[in-house]
Amino acid sequence: MKEGDMEFLTEIAQFEASVDMEKEYRIGWSWRHVRIWPATLSRLFKDGYLDNVFRSNSFTGYKLTEKAKALISTQKQETSTETQSVVPLNLSDDLFRDIIGHEDIKDLLKATLLAEKPVHVMLTGPPALAKTLFLWDIEQIFGKQAIWLVGSATSKAGLWDLVAEREPKILLIDEMDKMNAVDMAALLTMMEGGRLVRAKRGRELDINNPLKVIAASNRLEKLSPELRSRFAIRRLNPYNRSEFLTVVKGVLVSKEGLSDDLAEEIARKLDGRSQDVRDAIRIARLAPQVGVDKTISLLLGGEKNAN
Ligand SMILES: Nc1ncnc2c1ncn2[C@@H]1O[C@H](COP(=O)(O)OP(=O)(O)OP(=O)(O)O)[C@@H](O)[C@H]1O
Numbered sequence: 001m002k003e004g005d006m007e008f009l010t011e012i013a014q015f016e017a018s019v020d021m022e023k024e025y026r027i028g029w030s031w032r033h034v035r036i037w038p039a040t041l042s043r044l045f046k047d048g049y050l051d052n053v054f055r056s057n058s059f060t061g062y063k064l065t066e067k068a069k070a071l072i073s074t075q076k077q078e079t080s081t082e083t084q085s086v087v088p089l090n091l092s093d094d095l096f097r098d099i100i101g102h103e104d105i106k107d108l109l110k111a112t113l114l115a116e117k118p119v120h121v122m123l124t125g126p127p128a129l130a131k132t133l134f135l136w137d138i139e140q141i142f143g144k145q146a147i148w149l150v151g152s153a154t155s156k157a158g159l160w161d162l163v164a165e166r167e168p169k170i171l172l173i174d175e176m177d178k179m180n181a182v183d184m185a186a187l188l189t190m191m192e193g194g195r196l197v198r199a200k201r202g203r204e205l206d207i208n209n210p211l212k213v214i215a216a217s218n219r220l221e222k223l224s225p226e227l228r229s230r231f232a233i234r235r236l237n238p239y240n241r242s243e244f245l246t247v248v249k250g251v252l253v254s255k256e257g258l259s260d261d262l263a264e265e266i267a268r269k270l271d272g273r274s275q276d277v278r279d280a281i282r283i284a285r286l287a288p289q290v291g292v293d294k295t296i297s298l299l300l301g302g303e304k305n306a307n
């Protein structure tokens with residue numbers, strides 16, 4: 001079992017406990033439900049910790065095996081007999097390992113995660129610069145202590161109630177600029193550890209558990225000045241040529257499973273033609289069918305120097 005797998009299993013167990021596995025999840029849950037990379041899940045499957053209860057082109061449904069459940073329950077007994085001191089957050093070198101470059105952002109985020117009192121950070125900048133990936137990685141280490149929100153799809157219950165109920169340590173908000181006005185207003189108060197005037201009984205936030213917010217957004221214009229003021233706003237700049245080459249090669253090899261040579265070829269041929277890592281990913285996915293050159297011209301059109 002690889003380091004960290006136990007945490008994955010515990011998270012999955014928590015998920016399974018929170019839903020009706022007999023009814024709603026009869027065909028199992030997918031990586032999207034548990035927010036664990038498909039590659040990790042297939043490893044856990046190979047090792048006998050997951051059952052593959054359903055498989056179609058678009059959906060692979062898993063559930064925990066008895067072997068995994070047994071392991072989790074022994075682990076639980078062990079930890080409950082240990083002294084329950086507050087474990088300081090241990091940021092391993094693995095955190096952000098899948099993100100290439102952006103060293104200063106990594107340092108900034110690690111510092112804020114370790115800080116005792118909250119500093120909120122907003123990552124902003126053009127598409128495909130790994131902003132969402134940063135939030136994702138943070139969610140992986142915080143597990144249940146994190147709440148993940150996408151601004152355009154805030155839950156019906158409302159942000160305030162969600163936070164009051166789950167008492168997360170960290171709130172991760174992607175596409176912050178699309179968040180609705182009510183939630184934005186709640187956020188303003190929360191970020192300063194304030195009280196909501198009209199909070200329902202039992203819905204007050206615990207001021208001893210100050211919340212950190214890490215957000216991502218393409219645009220800042222939609223955000224009110226007072227909200228912007230509550231964040232350390234960190235801009236991610238587009239990759240320069242050599243960064244783009246490194247990132248593309250890295251992503252194509254590690255995430256798309258390409259050989260070094262093919263990744264190198266695609267990165268080199270895209271040089272000067274695209275700044276978008278997602279272009280490279282699309283090319284990598286189509287190239288096996290029609291070849292790299294043809295795919296590039298199909299996707300990006302025409303000649304290298306055409307207007
Ligand atoms: N520095 C990087 N390291 C690893 N992967 C990267 C990097 N930059 C981009 N990518 C890859 O590019 C794709 C887009 O990344 P991501 O979704 O995090 O971008 P984003 O900044 O959130 O973009 P958007 O603003 O459009 O939401 C992902 O597949 C990601 O793996």
Ligand SMILES: [Mg+2]
Pocket residue numbers: 131132133174216
């Ligand atoms: Mg994103």
